[in-house]
Amino acid sequence: MSSERSAIILAAGLGTRMKSARPKVLHELLGRSLLGHVLRAVKAVGPERQIVVVGAAADQVREHLAEHAPQSTTVFQDKQLGTGHAVRIAMEANPDLTGTVIVACGDAPLLRPDTLAELVEVHEKARNGATVLTAEVEDPTGFGRIVRDGDGNVLRNVEHRDADLSELAIREINSGTYAFDADVLREQLARLDTANDQGEEYLTDVLELAREAGHAVGAVVVDDPTEVLGCNDRAQLAALRRILQGRINTELMKSGVTMDDPETVWIDATVKVAPDVLLRPGVQLKGATAVDSGAEIGPDTTLTDTIVGADAVVVRSHATQAHIGEGAHVGPYAHLRPASKLAESAKVGAFVETKNAEIGRGAKANHLAYLGDATVGADANIGCGVITANYDGLKKHHTEIGEGAFIGCDTVLVAPVSVGDGAYVAAGSTIVKDVEPGDLAVARARQAALTDWVAKKRPGTVSDEAARRAKGEAGVAEA
8 A cells, every 4th residue: 555645625615504705615713714724634644735626716715725725736626516526526637646545524624633643544554445534423413324234344324314214313423534545435436326315426425335345444433523513604603613712722721821711712723822821801812923921911902913922911902913022011902003013021001002113122102192103212201192193195204212212292203203312302292303312302382371361252151250260269368
């Protein structure tokens, strides 16, 4: 038997019950498409070739594969005439396949890599012609049943709609995942017919045909029946998401991550979380996010493609494609937009928004500020209401704030502009020219007072009465 391994993934159906223009296999499940989860499991067995059968919305699937699994090749199934037909055209398009051929469904995302590896190992060790992954379930309605003889040998698979009463009582179901000897598969696919209720070529019939041809047929019963669950509609997609959420969170907690309320924490399968991280309720970690040890995230925080350093704290905030340094503090209610970078011990506080901004070590923007296209030096202080006016309607411009600089409240820095190291900017200023290191910049009109303006222009108003009382009280006090 050849040692070569290949994989065929069935992904030709649109999935009409999803009620979507997007093919079913491309719907997302915690960081990956349904198909992406299956491809990850398949990758664990090291196939030399990975063949995806496409059909409905084939261009979308091909585009997805080009980005996420460029090593895959595709075969087009013009008409969906059954799983046997799909595998047959894949084999015909690759006539030189030898060794073990793994077949998996593109809408079964909970299949664990270790389970698939066990299936292939059992198949190859026993030198079977075919080996099927099965599961024992409480309610087998709608699934194909595995029929065995008195000694437990696999005889055949029977589809639910073709089963008799005794077969309907069987609780061992076919997962739709197989390992085949390539030559056996090729021979038996040629013998398939459409004499069934759906008038399709059933891949499941290969089990019985292989046994009748004298080949050994085996089965591996999966420990966790949820691994074989597929997805046909949005309700099932939500159920799969909840199962995967529980699996991911449990694995992380066993690795040393603390979660106050695991049911409210949603973490993509692509995220990395180190031991001794604390995740508060309402946390969502997405994409390529990575959180280092000792960090505290949440509550009510969403991080997407964001790096969080050790011992950082992020509270009730939203970050996308940001980098939060070691010991930095973010929030509450901060918004870090793409290319925001906080150095060690930096602080971005309540209602502060950053975009394409570098906040230096120990620098602080504690509240109500916008820092866009800016560099803030170490230990600088950004007051309340500070704005870097970075956009002139056509182009973005950069603001440079030096180390130890102090920017007073309600200041507008009109880019391009720089504030030197150790410089001060007075509150309420609009800065349009560079400020030299150590200087104080004041850019505001002188305050003027028009005496008794209220009495003259707003007589009889609440303001006028208040002013008269105040002046009267002041007069008594002076007397």
